[in-house]
Amino acid sequence: MTMSKNGSQPETIAAAAAEAASLAASQSRLESTPTSTGLHMLPLVQRPGAIRLRPTVPRVVDRIPPAVRAALEAVCFAQRPWPLTLTGPAGVGKSCAALYLTDWVPGSAVLYDFARLCEIVADAKLGRLEWVGSHATTVVPPTMFWERWSAASLCVLDELGTRGTVTDHQYETAKAAIDRREGKPLLVVSNLTITELGGVFDDRIASRLAGGTVVTVDGPDQRLEKP
Secondary structure, eight states: OEEOOTTSOOEEHHHHHHHHHHHHHHHEEEEEOOOSSOOOOOOOOSSOOSOOSOTTSOOOGGGSOHHHHHHHHHHHTTSSOSOEEEESSTTSSHHHHHHHHHTTOSSOEEEEEHHHHHHHHHHHHTTOOEEEOSSOEEEOOHHHHHHHHHHSSEEEEESOOOSSOOOHHHHHHHHHHHHTTTTSOEEEEESSOHHHHHHHSOHHHHHHHHTSEEEEEOOOOGGGSOO
């Protein structure tokens, strides 16, 4: 698998992982607890095709923290377990890394902000969710939506958690999104730590995420830095 930025030579994740070995201690903390069900290799293409998800967001590999690149290498090649959870302040490159990975996944890669996922599941429960096909429009019940989620090659759950309380619907949605990807590639992004997510949701959510690979990313807000 190769990774490249616009206008540069291809860069392998393995090379990024080597760089991460010397920089990870100062930039972020990598923790993992192996599980029997989480070691699942994620097939990747040799070169990414068209950007399918959030094409307006630039993919710049140099802005992905080295320890995150090392973690991507590890989970994709079944050296560490899924889910991969990226935590840390806003703007440090977590969502950029998630989007970068989706470009390399053949088949279906699905990405939702948590708030948007909750809205979609609520619409499905109320019979308001529709998928428009080339020949017909299908009303999508929750079971069909979650089947698609479960069958995807990779799922990304972005912006998980708030600093307030969550509703029963939000909790059930988060738990279903994680449970239906058990043993399958799932990348979770949050500004909250695992402990904080446990406080917002509960220990069951925190335990499911902690049972995979957790990367706590530190650093400045890249959106505020000059190019």
